[in-house]
Amino acid sequence: AQKVTQAQTEISVVEKEDVTLDCVYETRDTTYYLFWYKQPPSGELVFLIRRNSFDEQNEISGRYSWNFQKSTSSFNFTITASQVVDSAVYFCALTEDSNYQLIWGAGTKLIIKP
Amino acid sequence: NAGVTQTPKFQVLKTGQSMTLQCAQDMNHEYMSWYRQDPGMGLRLIHYSVGAGITDQGEVPNGYNVSRSTTEDFPLRLLSAAPSQTSVYFCASRYTGTVNTEAFFGQGTRLTVV
Numbered sequence: 001a002q003k004v005t006q007a008q009t010e011i012s013v014v015e016k017e018d019v020t021l022d023c024v025y026e027t028r029d030t031t032y033y034l035f036w037y038k039q040p041p042s043g044e045l046v047f048l049i050r051r052n053s054f055d056e057q058n059e060i061s062g063r064y065s066w067n068f069q070k071s072t073s074s075f076n077f078t079i080t081a082s083q084v085v086d087s088a089v090y091f092c093a094l095t096e097d098s099n100y101q102l103i104w105g106a107g108t109k110l111i112i113k114p
Numbered sequence: 115n116a117g118v119t120q121t122p123k124f125q126v127l128k129t130g131q132s133m134t135l136q137c138a139q140d141m142n143h144e145y146m147s148w149y150r151q152d153p154g155m156g157l158r159l160i161h162y163s164v165g166a167g168i169t170d171q172g173e174v175p176n177g178y179n180v181s182r183s184t185t186e187d188f189p190l191r192l193l194s195a196a197p198s199q200t201s202v203y204f205c206a207s208r209y210t211g212t213v214n215t216e217a218f219f220g221q222g223t224r225l226t227v228v
Contacts, residue, residue: 035216043221043222043224044219044221044222045204045219045222047218050215050216091156091157095214100145100162100210100214101159101162102147102159102208102217104157105156106156
């Protein structure tokens, strides 16, 4: 069965610190896709990244980076030099090629203190 | 581009009342879905549709009906509102062709049942 675990319920750091949000997934498919979404206090869901199971290259976008490791079934998200505007709930999600459903983690609430 | 348009943004219902949450997308996506998000929790799938005329139940379908008469529209009906249905509702659509893409979300509907 497919599952996404975000073990960190809440993380609080001081601005400019680096922070890593963990995501561990379970799937039996060999073809699958992983996603990260951001939900700021305003409530909308903002897409951040998609990664397919055949692309294990790490991704960097400005202060954001993602580390995909199939060996540990993890897709972790790091924010470098965090800013107050990064405060949000972050969700990791999984979909399998054989199934259209998105399986969501419970989310990690990130608090960046000034 | 409008993307996914969801209305209303806020709604207060009395127990036993019915209402319809509207969702429309202009991206010609076949797959559409409705989620509910309760405080401190992730997204739970209510109903989904893989194309016009095809709908199916998700994780928490009880008390909700859907229909999909066109590719663009996917309304969610609350038949007889209950306080347990107080939640934030999100509509989403995805392209599900040769590649599984990210989900595009509406702005959300904050529903309170009193």
